[in-house]
Amino acid sequence: MMTSAAQPLSWFGMIRLGLVQTALGSVTVLTMATLNRVMVVELGLPSMLPGILVGLHYAMQVLRPRLGYGSDIGGRRTPWIIGGMMLHATGGALAAVATAWMATHLFLGIALAVVAFMLIGVGVSAAGTSLLVLLAKRTEPARRTTAASIAWIMMVTGFIGTTAAAGHALDPFSGTRLVAVSASVSAIAVILTVVGVWNVEGEAGRGERSSEPPPKSNFRAELLEILAERQARRFAIFIFVSMLAYSSQDLILEPFAGAVFGMTPGQTTKLAGFQHTGTLIGMTLVPLFNRLMPAWRTRTTPWIVGACTASALALFNIAMAAAMGPGWPLRASILLMGITNGVYAIVAIGAMMNLVGAGHRNREGTRMGIWGASQAVSYGAGGFLGTVASDATQHLLPSLSLSYALVFAAEAGLYLFAASLAIWAVRPMMRAETMAAVTCPAKQEA
Numbered sequence: 237m238m239t240s241a242a243q244p245l246s247w248f249g250m251i252r253l254g255l256v257q258t259a260l261g262s263v264t265v266l267t268m269a270t271l272n273r274v275m276v277v278e279l280g281l282p283s284m285l286p287g288i289l290v291g292l293h294y295a296m297q298v299l300r301p302r303l304g305y306g307s308d309i310g311g312r313r314t315p316w317i318i319g320g321m322m323l324h325a326t327g328g329a330l331a332a333v334a335t336a337w338m339a340t341h342l343f344l345g346i347a348l349a350v351v352a353f354m355l356i357g358v359g360v361s362a363a364g365t366s367l368l369v370l371l372a373k374r375t376e377p378a379r380r381t382t383a384a385s386i387a388w389i390m391m392v393t394g395f396i397g398t399t400a401a402a403g404h405a406l407d408p409f410s411g412t413r414l415v416a417v418s419a420s421v422s423a424i425a426v427i428l429t430v431v432g433v434w435n436v437e438g439e440a441g442r443g444e445r446s447s448e449p450p451p452k453s454n455f456r457a458e459l460l461e462i463l464a465e466r467q468a469r470r471f472a473i474f475i476f477v478s479m480l481a482y483s484s485q486d487l488i489l490e491p492f493a494g495a496v497f498g499m500t501p502g503q504t505t506k507l508a509g510f511q512h513t514g515t516l517i518g519m520t521l522v523p524l525f526n527r528l529m530p531a532w533r534t535r536t537t538p539w540i541v542g543a544c545t546a547s548a549l550a551l552f553n554i555a556m557a558a559a560m561g562p563g564w565p566l567r568a569s570i571l572l573m574g575i576t577n578g579v580y581a582i583v584a585i586g587a588m589m590n591l592v593g594a595g596h597r598n599r600e601g602t603r604m605g606i607w608g609a610s611q612a613v614s615y616g617a618g619g620f621l622g623t624v625a626s627d628a629t630q631h632l633l634p635s636l637s638l639s640y641a642l643v644f645a646a647e648a649g650l651y652l653f654a655a656s657l658a659i660w661a662v663r664p665m666m667r668a669e670t671m672a673a674v675t676c677p678a679k680q681e682a
Contacts (some may be wrong), residue, residue, distance in 0.1 A: 245374045245436070250383045253374075254390035255432035256367050259321060259425035260360060261394030263328040266402060266418055267293075267356055271335050274414065279338055285346070289331075289353045294616030296357025297609055303362045304369070304605030305455045313366035313373075313601070314437045320366065321429040324359025325422035327352045332418030336411030363429070365608050369600045370437060372589035381539075381586035382523035388582060389519050392512070455602075462603055470661035471591060475607050476614040477657055478544060478584065481650035482577060483618030485551070488626045489570075492640045497562055510567050514574020521575070522582040536587050540658040543580040548651035550576040555644035558637050587662060622647070 245253070272286040307316040330352035338345030367387075375383045398421060405417045462468050489511070490504040499507065522539075550573040557564040588607055592600045625646065629639035 244376045244379075245371075245383070249436055250371075250375065250379075250386050251390070252432045252436060253367065253371055253383075254387045255428045256317060256321065256363065257387040257391035258394035258397075259428040259432070260324065260363060261391035262398040262421050262428075263324055263356075263425050264360070265395045265398050266421055267328050267331050267353070269399070270402060270406075270414075271331055274335055274409075275338065278409065279335075281338065289349055291616055291620075292350065293353045293357040293360075294612050296354050297361045297612035299358060300361045300365050300608040300612070301459055301602050301605035302455055303358075304365045304601030304603070304608075305458055305599070307366045307369065307601040308458075308599050312437060313370040314433050316366040316601075317363045317370070317433050318426075318429055320359045320362025320364070321426055322359070323355050324363060325425045327355030327357075327359055328425075329415070329419045329422045330355065332415045336415050339411055361605075361608070361612075365601060365605045368585070368589060368608070369592060369604050370433075372592050372604075373600065374436065375589070377590065378526075380589040381526055381582060384585040384589060385519050385523045385582050388585065389516065392516055392519070395512075458599055458602055459606075462599060462606060467661065468603055468606065470657070471587075472606055472610040474654060474657040474661040475584065475588075476610045477650060478580070478654035479611050479614035480618045480621070481544075481547070481551075481647050481654055482580060483615045484622035484625075484647045484650070485554070485573075485644065486622065487619040488622050488640070488643065491626075492558065493566065496558055496637050496640060497566055507567065507570055510570045511574040511577075514571040514576075515578035515581070516574075518575040518578020518580075519582050520578075522579055522586075536583075536590050537658060537662045539583040540587055540662055541655045543576065543583045544651045544655035544658060547573070547576040547580050548648040548655070551644050551648035551651060555641045555648065558641035558644055561637055591662070 268290055272283075272290070275281045275286050276283050303316065303320070307313050310316075331349055334345045334347075334349035334352050336345075337348060371383050371387065372380060402417050402421065406413055490508065493499045493504045493507050494501070550569070553569045554573060557566050557569050588604060592604050592607075622643065625643045626639065629642050630636060633639045633642070
């Protein structure tokens with residue numbers, strides 16, 4: 237995937253690109269968490285409103301294939317990353333303005349929020365899709381999983397650092413202070429992005445434009461051609477199912493801990509901290525294990541099958557906690573689930589980076605966009621379907637504990653189904669990519 241003129245990214249280069257993920261995470265955490273709380277608690281609005289706005293942000297990510305295609309045609313990812321971040325940051329700042337405006341002009345504030353969250357969705361799609369392609373194209377195959385770990389750990393770091401700093405700056409709360417803090421975070425995010433991508437693509441990125449010219453190309457034809465690739469289509473299905481399993485417990489975990497284990501809101505919030513800590517541990521374990529076992533660095537299929545299976549076992553453990561009730565080591569179970577989810581997240585992103593060059597060449601952005609759209613739609617639907625399943629089982633079953641246990645067990649089953657899909661979808665793609673590298677080395681180096 238790397239051109240002859242391109243030099244593989246150094247560790248410092250990976251960290252620089254990771255700054256873009258930090259920036260994306262910083263803006264996202266304010267819009268998805270802080271503004272959500274302000275709308276519901278300070279303004280007394282129904283929680284359905286931020287839910288719809290967040291859903292709109294995910295819905296806009298169906299544009300990822302089209303935005304990825306634009307970067308394919310241009311031959312450079314950097315303008316799309318910077319431009320996408322500027323849209324994302326602008327949307328974040330406007331969302332804060334809209335939230336503050338809702339206190340005095342409710343309907344105008346909601347209208348502005350709709351525009352803001354649309355910008356957030358388009359911005360994160362443009363920047364995130366091209367960032368992953370650039371990271372994949374500039375990183376040696378043996379280091380791609382490690383590069384994904386670095387980027388996502390830095391994104392979580394952005395979550396943590398922004399919430400800590402913004403939490404301090406927002407007290408005492410006011411609408412004006414909210415806008416000032418959000419605008420500052422957005423400005424810093426754009427600066428971090430420019431620093432992160434500055435001259436990383438270099439001359440090599442420009443040289444790719446002429447390596448395989450796309451005369452009379454159009455998006456619809458390219459999209460249909462990639463969707464006609466059986467393995468690309470299968471991998472999109474795998475991403476959808478596995479991300480559905482990944483996200484379906486998000487909105488029911490804390491209510492479950494409160495209802496079955498009698499935890500207070502403060503205690504369930506701390507429980508979420510255990511989960512996030514476990515996720516960071518899992519993200520760190522993948523590159524550490526790769527370093528200790530070099531032969532596993534490019535073995536994508538076993539990693540994915542193992543990560544999905546481990547996540548299924550962790551969710552079965554949560555199902556047992558629901559069935560057994562108080563007395564079960566719930567915190568340890570949540571920590572374990574966070575670790576397995578962290579491992580899954582990294583190996584799934586690493587698989588995207590490893591497989592994005594398989595099939596129709598010079599359309600990495602379009603292909604990554606298809607997978608990214610599948611991931612975003614599934615993630616947005618997962619939380620909602622988890623709550624629907626929880627409500628339905630509680631209505632049908634006499635025991636609250638049993639209803640939660642059944643939902644968590646079903647989510648574990650989704651992970652096992654995803655593991656079987658990985659064998660069906662990922663292994664043939666890896667074989668095709670390896671054969672292309674062996675039979676067409678000149679094309680790989682062109």
